[in-house]
Amino acid sequence: MGLPASSAADAARVLLSADLRGVDSHGVARLSGYVRLWDAGRIQTNTWPFIEHETPSTAVVDGNAGLGLCVAPYAMQVAIVKAAQVGTGWVSVHNSSHFGIAGVHAMMALPHDMIGIAFTNASPLVAPTFSKDRMLGTNPIAVAIPAGEEPPFVADFATTTAANGKLEILQRKKESAPLGWIQTQEGAPTTDASALKQGGALLPLGGDREHSSHKGFMLGSIVDIFSGVLSGANFGKYVPPFPAYLAMPSFMPGKGIGHFFGAIRIDGFRKAADFKKDMDTWIRDMRAAAPIHPEQTVVIPGDPERTETAHRLQHGIELMEEVYDDLQLLAERFKLAL
Amino acid sequence: MGLPASSAADAARVLLSADLRGVDSHGVARLSGYVRLWDAGRIQTNTWPFIEHETPSTAVVDGNAGLGLCVAPYAMQVAIVKAAQVGTGWVSVHNSSHFGIAGVHAMMALPHDMIGIAFTNASPLVAPTFSKDRMLGTNPIAVAIPAGEEPPFVADFATTTAANGKLEILQRKKESAPLGWIQTQEGAPTTDASALKQGGALLPLGGDREHSSHKGFMLGSIVDIFSGVLSGANFGKYVPPFPAYLAMPSFMPGKGIGHFFGAIRIDGFRKAADFKKDMDTWIRDMRAAAPIHPEQTVVIPGDPERTETAHRLQHGIELMEEVYDDLQLLAERFKLAL
Numbered sequence: 046m047g048l049p050a051s052s053a054a055d056a057a058r059v060l061l062s063a064d065l066r067g068v069d070s071h072g073v074a075r076l077s078g079y080v081r082l083w084d085a086g087r088i089q090t091n092t093w094p095f096i097e098h099e100t101p102s103t104a105v106v107d108g109n110a111g112l113g114l115c116v117a118p119y120a121m122q123v124a125i126v127k128a129a130q131v132g133t134g135w136v137s138v139h140n141s142s143h144f145g146i147a148g149v150h151a152m153m154a155l156p157h158d159m160i161g162i163a164f165t166n167a168s169p170l171v172a173p174t175f176s177k178d179r180m181l182g183t184n185p186i187a188v189a190i191p192a193g194e195e196p197p198f199v200a201d202f203a204t205t206t207a208a209n210g211k212l213e214i215l216q217r218k219k220e221s222a223p224l225g226w227i228q229t230q231e232g233a234p235t236t237d238a239s240a241l242k243q244g245g246a247l248l249p250l251g252g253d254r255e256h257s258s259h260k261g262f263m264l265g266s267i268v269d270i271f272s273g274v275l276s277g278a279n280f281g282k283y284v285p286p287f288p289a290y291l292a293m294p295s296f297m298p299g300k301g302i303g304h305f306f307g308a309i310r311i312d313g314f315r316k317a318a319d320f321k322k323d324m325d326t327w328i329r330d331m332r333a334a335a336p337i338h339p340e341q342t343v344v345i346p347g348d349p350e351r352t353e354t355a356h357r358l359q360h361g362i363e364l365m366e367e368v369y370d371d372l373q374l375l376a377e378r379f380k381l382a383l
Numbered sequence: 384m385g386l387p388a389s390s391a392a393d394a395a396r397v398l399l400s401a402d403l404r405g406v407d408s409h410g411v412a413r414l415s416g417y418v419r420l421w422d423a424g425r426i427q428t429n430t431w432p433f434i435e436h437e438t439p440s441t442a443v444v445d446g447n448a449g450l451g452l453c454v455a456p457y458a459m460q461v462a463i464v465k466a467a468q469v470g471t472g473w474v475s476v477h478n479s480s481h482f483g484i485a486g487v488h489a490m491m492a493l494p495h496d497m498i499g500i501a502f503t504n505a506s507p508l509v510a511p512t513f514s515k516d517r518m519l520g521t522n523p524i525a526v527a528i529p530a531g532e533e534p535p536f537v538a539d540f541a542t543t544t545a546a547n548g549k550l551e552i553l554q555r556k557k558e559s560a561p562l563g564w565i566q567t568q569e570g571a572p573t574t575d576a577s578a579l580k581q582g583g584a585l586l587p588l589g590g591d592r593e594h595s596s597h598k599g600f601m602l603g604s605i606v607d608i609f610s611g612v613l614s615g616a617n618f619g620k621y622v623p624p625f626p627a628y629l630a631m632p633s634f635m636p637g638k639g640i641g642h643f644f645g646a647i648r649i650d651g652f653r654k655a656a657d658f659k660k661d662m663d664t665w666i667r668d669m670r671a672a673a674p675i676h677p678e679q680t681v682v683i684p685g686d687p688e689r690t691e692t693a694h695r696l697q698h699g700i701e702l703m704e705e706v707y708d709d710l711q712l713l714a715e716r717f718k719l720a721l
Contacts, residue, residue: 323612327619
């Protein structure tokens with residue numbers, strides 16, 4: 046696609062990291078989707094992201110219509126450099142595109158003894174509490190926190206009850222979804238996993254008002270405002286779609302998709318060694334909390350992905366046939382060995 | 384209690400702001416609780432909070448065992464000054480106590496055209512997904528974001544499905560709670576609103592694993608780590624209780640309760656006027672989103688509290704009889720006119 050080698054390496058690293066972590070929905074399965082966005086002229090591969098405006102601890106990065114998989118590591122690096130200089134760094138990005146798996150960007154901070162944060166907005170699939178309109182994306186929050194002898198705490202989650210990928214799996218298996226995951230086009234609760242395809246909406250974390258879906262709505266809103274409004278990207282219902290066959294919104298108040306990154310130097314607060322010792326205690330206490338069922342203990346954020354990574358590094362990454370076929374087509378088109 | 388006049392004014396402002404916003408659980412109803420903590424020697428009124436360590440954008444504040452209602456405004460002010468200087472300010476606090484209503488601290492940033500953030504940890508009442516042990520507090524998240532012609536976006540919510548105050552109301556009315564709010568001491572789902580008093584636990588936002596309570600657990604954990612571990616306060620199951628009649632934890636890895644504050648200068652990213660114009664669009668779009676039931680439209684975070692404030696400024700604040708009696712006893716003790 047004409048990306049500089051270093052950018053291509055960034056993109057490959059981000060996609061493969063998702064596959065290694067077991068997040069197949071954000072791995073090489075998406076590669077052909079990015080290529081289609083490039084074919085449609087919605088992604089440029091011959092531009093560089095740049096800092097448009099900055100203070101010692103903040104910056105706005107213009108993604109220059111580039112591939113989010115490369116824009117995100119650049120912006121996160123800007124945040125890390127600022128944190129090294131003044132304690133924290135915060136970067137809001139506009140004019141970008143889908144950045145892949147949020148957690149991997151946040152994790153860039155870990156080797157520097159920093160906490161890493163990554164948000165992104167996304168095309169609207171989520172209805173606010175009380176509405177039937179799709180007004181927000183699944184807008185994930187990722188926070189990576191270093192520990193000492195224990196592995197890092199890595200949270201990475203959509204601000205909806207269930208991510209879209211889980212619904213797709215249910216659709217493929219022709220199974221129904223729990224109530225509280227989705228609603229119909231009219232806003233009625235439903236267990237029909239295909240309701241989203243029929244004009245329905247994903248529900249904010251909480252699922253319904255009685256279970257505080259307004260809190261999930263607030264979380265998704267905060268991610269949207271930090272990523273979209275603070276940067277000058279599109280926000281809310283105006284965020285462009287990932288699938289290239291979907292039309293762009295007819296009105297767009299900003300440029301492209303928005304992201305938000307943060308890096309927090311631990312020793313801006315206290316000695317990293319002291320913090321890490323306490324994080325080890327925190328993690329071990331949680332692991333030791335009495336389980337309701339003996340076989341199911343508290344899950345430390347990041348543990349499931351680490352288990353999956355260990356397994357896949359040893360046994361390889363299984364690809365679905367459709368994904369393999371997709372990659373084969375790409376290999377033929379770009380004259381690459383698969 | 385011997386507080387300097389400026390600190391007493393801060394404390395009164397924070398408590399009354401809660402009452403004005405309709406958050407009765409965090410208003411003057413708590414005053415006698417703070418006095419009991421002082422009686423028990425767990426709060427000092429003759430000390431000042433101070434900056435223990437700092438970088439241009441970060442600080443750790445030692446609350447000096449003071450009243451959280453005064454420590455929090457001090458720490459938030461430090462964050463605001465740092466944001467004025469270098470774009471953002473981030474302050475983690477240890478050796479503090481219950482800081483009252485989170486949202487009011489976050490809102491201190493608004494007149495400066497800054498986004499304000501306030502977290503606090505709290506004594507353990509919440510069980511992580513899969514556990515029956517109380518390992519986290521209700522650990523609220525407050526984010527206040529300025530708008531232009533529209534009022535500000537003010538989110539302020541516990542990271543549990545339901546706050547403890549809501550359960551107390553159900554208990555008083557002898558009504559049952561929805562499934563997903565609490566579990567019994569054995570970790571079984573229950574609708575018994577008094578289960579918490581009988582050794583049960585509040586549930587993280589999401590309610591159960593099928594509705595992603597692990598995400599609520601991650602949110603509460605992030606608040607605990609930013610407030611408690613980053614500052615050197617107590618964290619997780621070690622956070623001291625608010626009621627003075629409850630024993631202090633036998634082991635405490637840190638000092639007091641922890642908070643975390645942030646201030647983000649809007650023009651560290653883009654012109655405040657442009658941001659506010661887009662925020663107005665964001666808010667108006669949300670208000671205009673098609674409702675499921677015509678009488679129930681999307682709620683902008685902060686709207687319910689503003690409605691309540693307008694009503695109470697006009698009609699006064701109704702106090703429950705128990706609260707009035709409490710205040711009367713305090714007035715007699717401290718020889719104050721009520």
